[in-house]
Amino acid sequence: MTSNANPQPSASPVAIDGLTRRFRRKTALDGVSLKVPRGFVYGLVGENGAGKTTLIKHLLGLLKPQAGSVQVFGLDPIAAPEQTLGRIGYLSENRDMPNWMRVRELMLYTKAFYPAWDDAYAEHLRATFDLDPGAKIRTLSRGQRAQAGLLAALGHRPDLLILDEPSSGLDPIVRRDILAAIIRTVADEGRTVLFSSHLLDEVERVADHVAMIHTGRLVMQGPLDDIKQGHLRVTLRFPEPQRTPPDLPGALFWEGAGTEWATVCNGQAAALKEAAAQRGAEVLEEATPSLEEIFIARAKAGPARVREA
Amino acid sequence: MRIHVSPNDGKPIYRQIVSQVKYLVAARRLRPGDELPPIRTLAEQLLINPNTVARAYRELEIAGMLTKRQGAGTYVADAGSPLADSERERILTERIDALLAEANQLDFPLERVIAFVRKRHADFTAPEEDNHDEQR
Numbered sequence: 001m002t003s004n005a006n007p008q009p010s011a012s013p014v015a016i017d018g019l020t021r022r023f024r025r026k027t028a029l030d031g032v033s034l035k036v037p038r039g040f041v042y043g044l045v046g047e048n049g050a051g052k053t054t055l056i057k058h059l060l061g062l063l064k065p066q067a068g069s070v071q072v073f074g075l076d077p078i079a080a081p082e083q084t085l086g087r088i089g090y091l092s093e094n095r096d097m098p099n100w101m102r103v104r105e106l107m108l109y110t111k112a113f114y115p116a117w118d119d120a121y122a123e124h125l126r127a128t129f130d131l132d133p134g135a136k137i138r139t140l141s142r143g144q145r146a147q148a149g150l151l152a153a154l155g156h157r158p159d160l161l162i163l164d165e166p167s168s169g170l171d172p173i174v175r176r177d178i179l180a181a182i183i184r185t186v187a188d189e190g191r192t193v194l195f196s197s198h199l200l201d202e203v204e205r206v207a208d209h210v211a212m213i214h215t216g217r218l219v220m221q222g223p224l225d226d227i228k229q230g231h232l233r234v235t236l237r238f239p240e241p242q243r244t245p246p247d248l249p250g251a252l253f254w255e256g257a258g259t260e261w262a263t264v265c266n267g268q269a270a271a272l273k274e275a276a277a278q279r280g281a282e283v284l285e286e287a288t289p290s291l292e293e294i295f296i297a298r299a300k301a302g303p304a305r306v307r308e309a
Numbered sequence: 310m311r312i313h314v315s316p317n318d319g320k321p322i323y324r325q326i327v328s329q330v331k332y333l334v335a336a337r338r339l340r341p342g343d344e345l346p347p348i349r350t351l352a353e354q355l356l357i358n359p360n361t362v363a364r365a366y367r368e369l370e371i372a373g374m375l376t377k378r379q380g381a382g383t384y385v386a387d388a389g390s391p392l393a394d395s396e397r398e399r400i401l402t403e404r405i406d407a408l409l410a411e412a413n414q415l416d417f418p419l420e421r422v423i424a425f426v427r428k429r430h431a432d433f434t435a436p437e438e439d440n441h442d443e444q445r
Binding site for chain 2: 040041176179180183184186187200201204205206207208225228229233287288289290291292
């Protein structure tokens with residue numbers, strides 16, 4: 001059950017098709033389909049409660065799809081847990097770890113689960129994070145806990161590293177460690193990272209691909225560059241003050257007051273600018289919006305308007 | 310090599326790297342034959358995806374600013390000067406645009422701006438010649 005024995009070596013690390021999950025009345029995931037390509041960093045973004053963790057739990061075989069399918073390296077993680085989990089490294093926001101163990105014991109304990117565990121690499125990580133091998137997990141700071149969790153997730157050099165909100169609630173120095181670990185992992189030929197975050201500047205730094213989940217639905221996904229280039233932030237000055245946000249084609253979300261309004265628009269910037277010109281508006285500024293601005297614009301525009309992009 | 314990137318810059322991160330390397334070459338802070346950090350090193354330093362750094366280096370290579378030596382890293386190209394020239398022009402144009410916008414705002418006609426530039430230039434060059442004398 002080592003990584004070499006995989007029956008479908010060419011399969012996508014993650015392939016989700018039409019995944020739906022309800023908890024009582026609440027729909028946590030609604031027909032989500034996505035594919036994580038091998039060798040890339042895939043960022044899953046969305047507000048708290050958007051469905052990111054629910055999606056990740058399906059990848060780990062902790063939840064069974066109510067509709068649709070989930071495949072990890074071409075296999076069903078529930079039917080073939082050893083072949084899938086053995087190739088995954090996972091760190092959750094809660095960083096659940098046996099509190100009574102010492103760091104040294106945690107390493108030995110985790111090693112027992114993974115035939116591919118690399119002692120030298122794990123020791124290198126421990127030294128990099130400056131974790132005392134004799135310290136009990138209980139006594140570690142938040143940041144050290146995250147580092148210990150990362151060590152446990154990376155020690156077997158997983159083909160797929162899954163991080164669920166890895167840097168939430170951490171100070172900037174530990175966040176750097178986590179981002180650096182993502183970078184180092186993916187710089188190793190062929191390894192894949194899937195991480196969820198609501199810190200969009202972080203996602204923008206390290207992700208190649210981004211999927212955006214909003215209230216259980218996938219509102220946007222694709223290469224980060226395409227997403228960025230598919231949007232434009234335009235600042236306009238109108239000859240007369242506008243009481244309400246101007247209604248122009250392609251505009252997802254407006255900010256402004258009086259004569260000056262800024263919008264993030266989808267790909268059809270030409271149509272928007274033409275319509276603006278007809279109203280006598282002057283373009284003050286055009287810029288590529290940040291992922292955060294795109295996310296806010298998409299979330300506020302709502303799924304109805306988002307579909308067409 | 311000092312490079313800063315920000316996701317909120319309004320420019321894709323790889324473009325930020327491209328223009329900053331061009332700037333460093335134009336400003337002679339990177340000289341022909343200087344070695345650039347390996348992709349992984351720069352990616353970890355800037356905390357960005359290695360593919361982004363690779364893409365920036367590739368663009369700079371295509372533009373003739375950088376050369377790859379087989380298995381031995383990435384270097385500032387010897388033939389970087391003509392492109393560095395156009396880059397220097399571009400940097401200056403940005404400053405001139407800002408100056409003209411300011412002048413317009415403050416109601417200075419172009420002739421006065423040019424006269425000012427000449428005067429400042431004269432002020433600048435005079436002490437510089439003194440320096441040369443001192444060095445001799």
